[in-house]
Structure formats: structure tokens, C-alpha cells
């Protein structure tokens with residue numbers, strides 16, 4: 001059995017690529033029909049009922065993550081932002097419209113890059129402002145210092161070699177450039193079989209980074225860490241919502257097909273409560 005070096009996951013980039021090439025329709029059917037695929041930051045416990053429907057609270061919380069990442073980022077019309085793991089490109093389009101910035105999105109999945117380019121072709125207002133390329137975060141096809149900002153949502157946990165990915169992000173930033181991203185963390189190294197099966201293996205990831213050791217890795221890559229936010233409670237809220245959303249609908253066949261996914265999402269919530277899984281946002285400069 002091959003041994004794992006620190007910061008290397010057991011999953012390969014080609015497995016991740018095949019997964020994301022195949023599963024777009026499934027996620028659009030309950031997560032976000034528009035194609036976004038990240039978690040949300042909630043103002044209230046989504047089960048308190050104060051926010052209307054679960055779906056609405058979840059999608060509002062996902063938009064709130066975008067707003068929070070944009071706050072104090074300095075992204076404006078003079079910026080050129082790299083959206084690392086842009087998926088279907090929704091956030092790249094939103095970011096360019098919201099700020100006037102140029103945005104370049106890259107993703108490992110060719111299917112998602114095709115979807116992003118299709119959305120872009122329906123957005124003439126963004127012609128020349130936004131571009132998408134199929135590429136890996138560990139081998140960026142850009143010159144040193146090409147970007148003022150690196151932005152990434154719900155992606156880096158998938159990257160098997162996070163150290164190389166961080167050094168690539170550092171390389172393509174201009175001196176003084178800003179990186180803002182969220183990522184999953186592993187609060188403790190020893191996790192239960194349930195968390196291994198339903199959280200780490202199911203999501204095709206592993207990480208050696210806890211909330212705190214992530215900051216050390218960023219410093220090791222050359223970054224100055226400005227701040228970090230532990231968002232783990234919001235990850236649990238997100239999966240509580242997603243469990244409801246996956247199990248909802250009138251079609252009994254669909255409900256049966258999604259029952260296992262809905263259960264797995266509740267195991268994600270347990271893993272957060274058992275401190276076997278975390279979620280954090282970091283802001284740093286080169």
C-alpha cells in the first residue's frame with residue numbers, strides 16, 4: 001500500500017475530475033439549480049423558521065458567503081481576480097458584475113468549464129472581462145504575478161497536494177496581492193470510521209490542516225495571514241439544510257434515490273459536532 005506523505009490525500013486529481021464531470025445534474029437538482037456548489041453563512045439557525053423556507057435560507061446564506069469574502073478584499077475595477085476551482089462559473093460572473101473586475105476562472109472539470117463558457121456567452125455585458133480555462137490549481141497556466149487577487153470557494157480540500165497549490169497561488173499573485181478562500185479543515189487527526197466513510201471518503205478528500213495549522217502552512221508558503229474565521233457552525237447549518245433539500249420533493253422515486261445522500265449529510269453535521277470536520281475562511285497577502 002503506498003504511504004501518504006504529509007498534506008497528500010489518498011485521492012487523485014483524475015478521480016476528482018471524473019466526479020465533477022459526472023455529477024453536475026445531480027447537484028443542480030437540489031443544491032442550486034443555477035450551478036453554484038458551496039456552503040453558506042447564516043444569520044439565524046436555519047431550523048428556527050425565521051427565514052422562511054429551508055431552501056431560501058440556504059441560498060441566501062450561500063450568497064452571504066460571497067458578500068463576506070468580497071468585504072474588505074479591495075477587489076474593484078482595476079483588479080484581476082483568479083477564481084480557483086470556479087465550477088460552473090456563477091461566482092466569477094457575479095464577482096465581475098459586482099465590482100467591474102476582470103475575473104479568470106479555472107477548474108479541473110472540463111464539463112464545468114464548458115458550462116461556465118456557455119453562461120458567459122449569454123452575458124454580453126461581461127465580454128472581455130471574464131474568461132474560463134480548464135486547468136489544475138497545482139499547475140496554473142499563468143505568468144508569475146498575473147493577478148491582483150486569488151479567490152477560491154469549496155475547492156482546495158479536493159487538491160491532493162495542498163502545499164504545491166498554495167505555492168502556485170502565491171506565485172501568480174502580484175507582490176501585495178490578496179488571497180481570500182474558504183476550505184474544509186480537520187480539527188483532530190484521529191477520526192471515527194463513520195466520519196472517514198461518510199465525510200472524507202464520500203467527498204474524496206483528506207487534509208492535514210486544522211484551523212490553526214492552516215495558518216502555519218500559509219505562512220510557510222510566504223503569505224502574511226490577515227485573519228481567519230472558523231465557520232464550522234455554518235457548515236453544520238448548511239448540511240442540515242442540504243439534508244432536508246435532498247430528501248424533499250413529491251416524487252417518491254426521487255426521494256428514495258436521495259435518501260442515502262440525505263442521511264450522509266446528517267453524518268456531516270455529526271462530524272462537525274464531534275469536531276471531526278471544520279470549515280474556515282482565510283484572508284492573506286503576498
Ligand SMILES: C[S@@+](CC[C@H](N)C(=O)[O-])C[C@H]1O[C@@H](n2cnc3c(N)ncnc32)[C@H](O)[C@@H]1O
Nearest residue numbers: 020036037038085087107108109136137155158
Ligand atoms: C464544490 S465545487 C465548488 C465550485 C465553485 N467554487 C462554487 O462555489 O460553486 C469544487 C470544484 O473544485 C474543482 N476542483 C477540484 N480539484 C481541483 C484542482 N486540483 N484544480 C482546479 N479545480 C479543482 C472541482 O472540479 C469542482 O468544480
